[in-house]
Each structure stands twice: as structure tokens, then as C-alpha cells.
Amino acid sequence: MPVEVHVHNRHGSRVDPVPFLVTAGLAFAFALSFGPIYGLSYGLTLATSLAVSSTAFAVATAIAYQQLVRCAPPLDAGPLPPGPRVERLLYAGMGLGVLIVALTLPLL
Template structure:
């Protein structure tokens, strides 16, 4: 018996859960690797740093759920036109670039 994850958008249509799962995995990796280090460098206790990282992770999961699950078009809707796809890709690349630059800035 194969495991099948059934995820539905707000209209009740089944969607592909892979983009959501990948983004949640990346969010976990980034928040739990950078968050405690930054918290400790600002003088917070380890437990507080981990708790704040977990809160940030939960916020990112909520945003990813809203973007990739709730507002997702159904699989049979066909591909998006190239204009909006490129615009979403551009915004995602800019957001990731800003986040990475912000994480690499030395702490003062």
C-alpha cells in the first residue's frame, strides 16, 4: 500500500503538495540553523533563541500554506501564463537574495 498525501485548495480541488513541502523544509533548515546562532549572539538564552526560531518557522509555514495550498489552482487548470510565472519567480529570487544578504551581514 503506497502512501498518498491528499491536499486540497480552498475550492476543494486536489493539488500537488511538493512545492509546499519543499518550501517548509527549506524554511526549517534556515530558521533552525541561523536563528539560534543570531539569538545567542544578541545575548539571548539558547531556549529563547530556539523558541523564537520555532515561532519564525511557524510563521513561514503559515505563509507557505497560504501561497502553495490555499490559493493554489487545481492541477487541471493548466499552466499559468509566462508573465505571472516570471513575476513570481523574480519576487521569490529577490526575497531569497535579500534574506541571504541579511543573514550574512556580520553581527555588530
């Protein structure tokens, strides 16, 4: 039996939780996969590296919740026009590219 999750924005309207869950999952994967390794390579202890990585994950999740749940338009608002959707996708792709390049810089 599938479980339905009802997520509401700041106006009480239902919103789709999937973008937030995907973003939080990616933040978890990046922060706790790369963070401790880079922390150890910069001379931090494992506990400190994990704490910094967990804090980065918590901050990224809070920002994603604010943007994708609290400020999201309701489900019955209709689809966004294609212009802003493509623009958001372009910015997200550029941000992910910058993140990946930034993660490879210490290896040079």
C-alpha cells in the same frame, strides 16, 4: 510502495503539495540553522533563541500553506502563463537574496 498525498485547496480541488513542502523545508533549514546562532550572538538564551526560531518557522510555514495550498489553483486548471511564473520566480529569487544578505549583516 509509494504513498500518494492528496492535498486540497479551499475549494476542495486537488493541488500539488511539492512547492509547499519545499518551501516549508527551506523555512525549517533557515530558521533553525541561523536563528539560534544569531540569538545567542545577540545575548539571548538558547531556549529563547530556539523558541523565536521555531516561531519564525511556524509563521513562514503558515504563510506558505496559505499561498501554496489554500489559494492554489486546482491541478486541472492548466499551466500558468509564462509571464506570472517568471515574475514569481524573480520575486522569490530576490527574496532569497535579501534573506541571505540580511543574514550576513550581523557579521560585519
